[in-house]
Amino acid sequence: MSPTAAKQTPPARSRKKPAPAAQADATRKPRLPGSSHIDLITLQWQHERSDLDLSNFLLATYFMRLGTLIERAFDRLCLREWGISGSDMRVLLALRRGGPPYAKRPTDLYRALIVTSGAITKKIDRLAGHGMVERAIDPGHAGGFIVHLTKKGIETVEQAVETLANESSIAPAMSQFPEHERAAGQAFCLRTLSLMEELVLPDLEDDAGAEPAPARSRTTGRQRK
Numbered sequence: 001m002s003p004t005a006a007k008q009t010p011p012a013r014s015r016k017k018p019a020p021a022a023q024a025d026a027t028r029k030p031r032l033p034g035s036s037h038i039d040l041i042t043l044q045w046q047h048e049r050s051d052l053d054l055s056n057f058l059l060a061t062y063f064m065r066l067g068t069l070i071e072r073a074f075d076r077l078c079l080r081e082w083g084i085s086g087s088d089m090r091v092l093l094a095l096r097r098g099g100p101p102y103a104k105r106p107t108d109l110y111r112a113l114i115v116t117s118g119a120i121t122k123k124i125d126r127l128a129g130h131g132m133v134e135r136a137i138d139p140g141h142a143g144g145f146i147v148h149l150t151k152k153g154i155e156t157v158e159q160a161v162e163t164l165a166n167e168s169s170i171a172p173a174m175s176q177f178p179e180h181e182r183a184a185g186q187a188f189c190l191r192t193l194s195l196m197e198e199l200v201l202p203d204l205e206d207d208a209g210a211e212p213a214p215a216r217s218r219t220t221g222r223q224r225k
Contacts, residue, residue, distance in 0.1 A: 073169035
């Protein structure tokens with residue numbers, strides 16, 4: 001091949017090498033610390049009702065959102081690992097933490113779990129269907145019964161406790177805090193819960209035990225003839 005022909009030959013296109021992962025990450029827009037949907041909620045309310053002290057309202061919103069996230073993760077874990085819902089697993093946990101013989105009255109369960117008696121009955125029925133709990137006659141209450149863990153129930157809840165201790169959904173977030181902040185957060189939550197159970201829970205229990213109010217008709221409030 002002549003030198004002239006060699007010069008006329010178009011050079012092969014060189015492919016651009018992909019940027020290293022570290023370089024690609026560096027080009028991404030960094031996320032601002034603390035930026036999340038809850039920050040947007042806070043800013044929106046503070047903008048819309050700047051005339052009000054919304055601190056308690058917003059704190060309650062934070063707690064509710066935390067509870068929703070943890071509940072959904074817990075429910076998914078329980079369904080995947082043991083085939084029961086997270087709310088039903090809480091019944092097993094309530095029975096287990098009381099120690100042997102791992103038995104409670106339904107009244108104790110719905111008070112401990114802050115649910116209605118009807119809801120706890122359905123949970124017990126489902127768990128009994130899975131062979132995890134059984135009903136036994138309550139010798140101290142005529143016509144009543146006691147719920148206790150079966151062998152399968154004990155095995156299931158023991159696995160659950162170990163899994164939750166090692167793989168809690170809240171663990172990744174907690175690992176971002178120093179020990180003293182985790183301890184302060186735990187103390188704050190425990191104190192708040194204690195006060196809420198003292199000041200708010202009695203009214204909720206009264207409402208749960210009350211008969212539902214009859215629906216008002218359109219003539220309510222009119223003078224009877």
